[in-house]
Amino acid sequence: MSTEAPLIQVVQLVKHFPVRAGISAKLLHKKPLYVHAVDGVSFDVKSKETFAVVGESGSGKSTLGLTILRLTKPTSGEILFERQPISSLPERQLRKLRKDMQIVFQDPSSSLDPRKRIIDSVAEPLRAGGEKKDRSEVKTNVAEALRAVGLSESQMNQLPHQFSGGQRQRISIARAIIQRPKFIVLDEPTSSLDASVQSQILLLLQQLQSEFKLSYLLITHNMSVARYMADRIGVMYVGKLVEIGTNTDIIEKPLHPYTQLLLSSVLEPSAETKLKHGEEEGEIPSPVKPPEGCRFNTRCPYAKEKCFTTDPELRQLERNHFVACHFAEEVQSSRRNS
Amino acid sequence: MDEVDLEIERSNIHALVGESGCGKSTLGLALSRLLPEKRVQYTGRIVCNGTDLLSIKEKDIEKFRGTQIATVFQEPMTSLNPVYRIGEQMAEALGVKNHRDLLHNGTMPKPNPTHLMGVGDDSILMRMRRKGLYHQFADEVHELLGKVKIPNPERVANMYPHELSGGMKQRVMIAMAIAEKPSLLVADEPTTALDVTTQSRILELIGSLKNDYGMSVLLIAHDLGVVAAVADKISVMYAGKIVEEAPTKELFNNPLHPYTVGLMGSFPKGRKDNSTLKTIPGVVPQLGRYPSGCRFHPRCEKAFGRCPNEIPRLIRISDKHKVACYLHGG
Numbered sequence: 001m002s003t004e005a006p007l008i009q010v011v012q013l014v015k016h017f018p019v020r021a022g023i024s025a026k027l028l029h030k031k032p033l034y035v036h037a038v039d040g041v042s043f044d045v046k047s048k049e050t051f052a053v054v055g056e057s058g059s060g061k062s063t064l065g066l067t068i069l070r071l072t073k074p075t076s077g078e079i080l081f082e083r084q085p086i087s088s089l090p091e092r093q094l095r096k097l098r099k100d101m102q103i104v105f106q107d108p109s110s111s112l113d114p115r116k117r118i119i120d121s122v123a124e125p126l127r128a129g130g131e132k133k134d135r136s137e138v139k140t141n142v143a144e145a146l147r148a149v150g151l152s153e154s155q156m157n158q159l160p161h162q163f164s165g166g167q168r169q170r171i172s173i174a175r176a177i178i179q180r181p182k183f184i185v186l187d188e189p190t191s192s193l194d195a196s197v198q199s200q201i202l203l204l205l206q207q208l209q210s211e212f213k214l215s216y217l218l219i220t221h222n223m224s225v226a227r228y229m230a231d232r233i234g235v236m237y238v239g240k241l242v243e244i245g246t247n248t249d250i251i252e253k254p255l256h257p258y259t260q261l262l263l264s265s266v267l268e269p270s271a272e273t274k275l276k277h278g279e280e281e282g283e284i285p286s287p288v289k290p291p292e293g294c295r296f297n298t299r300c301p302y303a304k305e306k307c308f309t310t311d312p313e314l315r316q317l318e319r320n321h322f323v324a325c326h327f328a329e330e331v332q333s334s335r336r337n338s
Numbered sequence: 339m340d341e342v343d344l345e346i347e348r349s350n351i352h353a354l355v356g357e358s359g360c361g362k363s364t365l366g367l368a369l370s371r372l373l374p375e376k377r378v379q380y381t382g383r384i385v386c387n388g389t390d391l392l393s394i395k396e397k398d399i400e401k402f403r404g405t406q407i408a409t410v411f412q413e414p415m416t417s418l419n420p421v422y423r424i425g426e427q428m429a430e431a432l433g434v435k436n437h438r439d440l441l442h443n444g445t446m447p448k449p450n451p452t453h454l455m456g457v458g459d460d461s462i463l464m465r466m467r468r469k470g471l472y473h474q475f476a477d478e479v480h481e482l483l484g485k486v487k488i489p490n491p492e493r494v495a496n497m498y499p500h501e502l503s504g505g506m507k508q509r510v511m512i513a514m515a516i517a518e519k520p521s522l523l524v525a526d527e528p529t530t531a532l533d534v535t536t537q538s539r540i541l542e543l544i545g546s547l548k549n550d551y552g553m554s555v556l557l558i559a560h561d562l563g564v565v566a567a568v569a570d571k572i573s574v575m576y577a578g579k580i581v582e583e584a585p586t587k588e589l590f591n592n593p594l595h596p597y598t599v600g601l602m603g604s605f606p607k608g609r610k611d612n613s614t615l616k617t618i619p620g621v622v623p624q625l626g627r628y629p630s631g632c633r634f635h636p637r638c639e640k641a642f643g644r645c646p647n648e649i650p651r652l653i654r655i656s657d658k659h660k661v662a663c664y665l666h667g668g
Binding site for chain 2: 057164199200202225247261267268270271276283284
C-alpha cells in the first residue's frame with residue numbers, strides 16, 4: 001500500500017433527510033423524524049483505486065455517492081478532495097472541482113435527455129464547467145470521448161433512443177470522462193444491463209481506469225461485480241460501513257456477519273450452486289428508526305445482549321481490515337469451525 | 339417467439355433463461371393466453387394436462403387461469419393495488435374463484451361483470467364489497483399467507499402494499515397464485531426486483547411449494563446463477579428460439595451452444611487481476627429484426643459458411659441434451 005495521500009477522504013460523513021410530517025404530527029408538535037441515510041461514514045479512496053461500496057437497497061450507498069460529490073449537502077462531517085475540504089465549499093468554487101469528479105448512474109435511459117443529440121449530452125459537462133469552446137473543438141472532444149468508450153464518432157448526431165441499453169451506458173460513461181476527471185462515482189453502472197453487456201461495460205471501465213488513471217467509487221449490490229472490480233470493499237448497512245478491507249479480506253475472510261450473509265447469497269452459474277439455508281428471515285430495518293445498539297442485531301445469528309445496547313465502533317483487526325462488530329473474533333472462529 | 343417446443347415435466351422446476359428481448363416473458367404469457375388475442379397469432383399447440391389451451395374459446399380460458407396455470411410477475415409493486423389492504427385483494431381473488439366454481443356447476447347465472455372486471459372499482463359499493471369479501475374469506479386468506487411463510491398473517495392481511503417490503507409483496511403474489519393449487523406456476527423473473535438476500539428466500543419458498551403441492555414451475559430468469567440454484571432443467575432462449583436444453587448439471591458441466599458458453603463466461607467469477615471476463619460481442623437483435631439463418635451467427639465467434647444461410651433445428655444429441663447449432667449436428 002502506498003503512503004501517498006488519498007484522493008478522497010471521507011470523515012464521519014452524515015446525511016439525514018427530514019421526513020415530511022403529516023398534519024397530525026405537526027399539530028401535536030411531535031419530534032421531527034429523519035431518514036438516517038448516511039450515519040457517520042469514514043473511509044478514503046486512493047489514487048487509481050477502485051473502492052466498492054456494497055449493501056442491500058436502502059443501505060444508503062447511493063446517498064453516500066451523491067454526498068461525496070456534493071450533489072447533496074452533507075448534514076455533518078467532512079469530505080476532502082485532494083486534501084481540500086469541500087463539504088461547505090460554496091457552489092461557485094465547487095464548480096471548478098466538478099471537472100475532476102463525475103458520476104455514472106444506473107439507468108442510462110433516464111440519465112440521458114431523450115431529445116438531446118448525443119453530442120450535446122456528452123458535451124454538457126464542458127458547457128457546465130463554463131469553458132468557452134467553439135463548436136469544432138467541442139466536436140473533437142466529444143469524438144475522442146466516444147471513441148474511448150467504443151462508439152463511433154459518426155453516431156454523435158443521433159438521439160438516445162437509437163442506441164441499445166449497453167450503448168447508452170457507454171454514452172453516459174463518455175459524458176463522465178470528457179473532462180478527464182480523476183474520480184468517478186459509478187452508481188450501479190451495470191444493474192440494468194444484460195449479462196453479456198454487463199461484462200462488456202465492466203471491461204470498458206477497467207480499460208478506461210488504466211488509460212486515464214481514474215479512481216472509482218463503485219456502488220453496487222452485486223457481490224460478484226464488486227469482487228471482480230474492486231481493490232478494496234466497504235460493506236454498508238443502514239447508513240454505516242460495517243466492514244472495510246481489501247478485496248481478498250472481504251471475499252475470503254469476511255468478519256462481519258452481514259458480509260457473510262451477503263456473500264452466502266451470491267448465486268454463481270455452476271452445477272454446484274445450492275441455496276444456502278439461512279435461519280435469518282429478517283429484512284433491512286427502516287433507516288428512519290434504526291435499531292438500538294448494533295443495527296444488524298435484528299438479523300444477526302450471533303447477536304448477544306451487548307449488541308442490543310452498544311453500537312459497535314469500526315475497529316481495526318488486521319492491517320487493512322476494519323470491522324464494526326463486538327464479536328468479530330468469535331464470529332470468525334465459529335465460522336472456521338463450521 | 340418462433341417455433342418453440344417446451345415440455346415441462348410434473349413437479350419439476352423448468353427454467354427459461356435468456357437476455358432481455360429474447361421472448362421468454364412472451365412465452366410465459368402465451369402459456370396462459372394472456373397476450374392480446376386480437377394482435378397475436380398463435381400456431382401450434384399448448385397442451386396442459388391433456389387439453390389444448392389454444393383450441394378453447396377465449397371466454398372459457400378463464401377457467402384454466404389460476405386453476406391450471408398461474409402466473410407471478412417480476413414487480414410485485416405493480417401487481418398489487420396500492421389502495422386496498424392485502425387481505426381485501428386476496429379475498430377478491432378468492433371471490434372470483436368462488437364465483438367461477440358456482441358458475442361452473444351451473445348453480446349461478448351469468449356473472450355480473452362489475453364483480454369480475456373491476457368496473458366502478460373505487461366506488462363505495464366496491465369498497466364495501468371488498469371488506470365483505472375479506473370477512474367471508476378471512477380464514478382462507480390467513481392460511482394462504484401462512485403457507486408462503488409470512489409471519490403474523492392476521493396483521494399483514496390488514497396492511498397496505500406500501501407497508502410491506504419487496505420480498506413480502508412477492509410472497510403475497512405467490513400466495514394468490516397458489517390459491518387454487520395450479521398444476522403449473524409461471525414465475526416470470528420473480529426475484530429480479532429483490533435484494534440478493536431476499537432472493538434466496540423466495541427461491542427457497544418456490545422450491546418448497548413445488549414439493550408440497552407437486553406442481554410444476556416455469557421459472558423465467560435472465561440470471562444463470564438464480565436458475566442454477568433451483569432448476570431441474572434449463573432451456574436457453576435467444577432471439578425467440580430455444581437454442582439449448584438440458585438438465586441443470588449437464589448444462590453447466592457441458593454447455594454446447596456458443597451462446598450458452600458466452601453467457602456463462604460473462605459472469606464475473608474471479609478478480610480482475612487473476613481472471614479474464616469474457617464477453618459476447620454485439621447486442622441482442624431487436625424484436626422482429628432477426629438475422630437470417632442462425633439468429634446468433636453475427637455474434638458467434640465460431641460461425642461458418644452454413645450459419646448465415648440455414649436455420650439450425652433443436653436436435654437431441656444425447657439422452658437429455660438438446661441443442662440447435664451446426665457445430666453439434668443441427
